[in-house]
Amino acid sequence: MIAIINGKINTITQGILEKGSILIENGKIKAIGETLEIPNDARIIDATNKWVTPGIIDAHTHLGVYEETIGWAGADGNEMTDPATPHVRAMDAINPHDQGFKDAVRGGVTTVQIMPGSANVIGGEMSIVKTYGRVVEEMIVKELSGVKIAFGENPKRVYGEKKQMPSTRMGTAAVLRENLVKAQNYLRKKEEGKADPAKAPETDLRMETLIKVLKREIPVRAHAHRADDIMTAIRIAEEFQLDLTLEHCTEGHLIADIIAEKGIPAAVGPTMTNRSKIELGERGWHTLVALDQAGVPISIITDHPVIPIEYITIAAAVAVREGLSEETAWKALTINPAKHMGIEDRVGSLEAGKDADIVIWSGNPFDYITKVEMTMIDGKIVYQRDNINI
Template identity: 45%
Template sequence: MKVLITNVQVYTVSHGVIDKGSVLVEDGKISQVSAGDIQVEGANVVDGKGLTLMPGFIDAHTHVGISEEGFGWEGADYNEWVDPVTPYLRAIDGINPMEQGVKDALEGGITTICAAPGSANVIGGTACVFKPFGKAIDKMVIKDPVALKAATGENPKRVYRDMKKSPVTRMATASLMRQALLKAKSYMEKKEKYANEPEKQPDFDLGMEHLCMVLRKEIPMKIHAHRADDILTAIRIAREFDINITIDHCTEGHLVPEEIAESKFPCIVGPNLTNRSKVELMNKSFETPAVLHKHGVLFAIMTDHPVIPIQFLPLTVGLAVKYGLPYDEGIKAITINAAKILGLDERLGSIESGKDADLVLWEGDPLSVDGKPMFVMVNGQIAVNKLQ
């Protein structure tokens, strides 16, 4: 299938803005990007006059599909809050691809979603990345696992305090995280030592296998950390075990930007369009992305859906721009930066030849309340078309 989008302002992200450009899509990929017309036979032509073409937006931290809208416990599949350490869980097994949040994402121009377990547990299980177009999650997923979810701060304390079970302090949360990593290190070393002696190898343990992926730097640990001291604890543990992490939420990142920059760990900031519902959100600020940008930190912006409905991802970026983040950096925060953090920048995040044809035609500025996604493509297939 060939689709030619023509007569459109092309916001490439990687190579600037083309005022009157054309983009040719073939076999699910972007095959040509031109500053003028593209001559091709047999293509479906989409006239984008007056509209802006952007890469599909990416939300790098959500609970879409695993926390179903309009349900109570029946659709709450994101926290297995009976044990604080559950690295064996997989988000993909809890995602309902037909729930309303998935549909809202697509209608809102968000074409790539990272869905993770919640933050009730110190270690919650693996996250995956999928595109919100389809009926079977196995066919929609493009990276699984993408990270192993972990959490610091108030959430694990609040959940397990009532059970009279550790952790009820930040000390215990950090120690449980360390203990899990130490067990996994021992498990991995024993497997390697007795690679040729199967009878001496440890029994297979799915949770240990997921933690070993972190220790081998095959995936990062995706650490929920709001407060500055929790951010620094995450960095401390990452350094102790020489692992890669992403600092998710990073609410007080603007208070310790030098330390974050020095660590070189990326951040996924948000959700900022909420009230200060708990103590660790007291210093929440829309200025956090601008401060991180000034210090050279690689960051994305997220909704934490359903905390902020995923279709409002561009609006949250617009508010960050209002508070000092350069406009282009705001777009990068939900395109190429998010793709880099998820390890998918070779496929996603910009309009370039060879990348996935996840494209959105916008009427108005997508970062404003007036922005409207009029045409959405996922993998070169037309998923939403309001031009007709």
């Protein structure tokens, strides 16, 4: 058993303990509070004058599928040979030895969602992993956590240059609808095949993924920056009764009331970057503030490697400087992305029974000079700063 004692603990969901303790056993949080009895045989980690928080969660990354420093050899996030590739899996391209994973644990990031890029209208399957492990199988939290779909400039540019559909926003929407209708027909034939095997279709991996979407077993996660693209994503999701999350949501502030009314969560960002294309012209911290004020559940993302993943808390701190409340910023790094990905029963807050994904900081994590002193994943110390005795 491990006992973290005397720390300023931000539980996220149950307030801040000014001098609290956490008991960890078998990779889980056994107990948390200010008056815990510490077993004699527990390994003591003294967090006096330090902050203790849940592991940070990034709901939108390309960690391990867009490896740093090695160019095309590590660029495995976009299968740019067909605008609809629902059957490709980010999991099959994740390299756990990508430098980004080491940066993640040094930055206190313990859980990430890894997804294909946005070149295709339907980009493929995504997975949720912890940020430490030798092989993906040791890291997986959820093998299939959603299907990437994309609107706006990226798919129309990629396929417009190939002189094929889609070369317009109209074409992007049409390709998505066409494939969802194919999946509906495939699903109907599969149902008919239960009674009459002769009517059963041959297995189609593309359609097998999309029928999970139609059944709302998994969400579609829509890359959309402009307000009109966001509305197209919502329109099609409602037509086919899909479970939807918004990814990037750069112009979300223009339609925050509509997004809130629809009850759709938004993974917002990366905001700490330049306006590299026209659809990012409205990029700014005001989007997070406006969405929060409207009642939209927001998550702060890096889109790693667009923003290096270890700077996610810096992004949150800047959002606070620009008007987001500190409480909301913490939720946007922890419990909100956990809910966004459907794993809030395991991570996102410090509560008894949840995974012992815990970060000990030298001070307030929103102070840019604060350092991560220790990162734990499933109760195992996966990073400890040199020359620090805790």
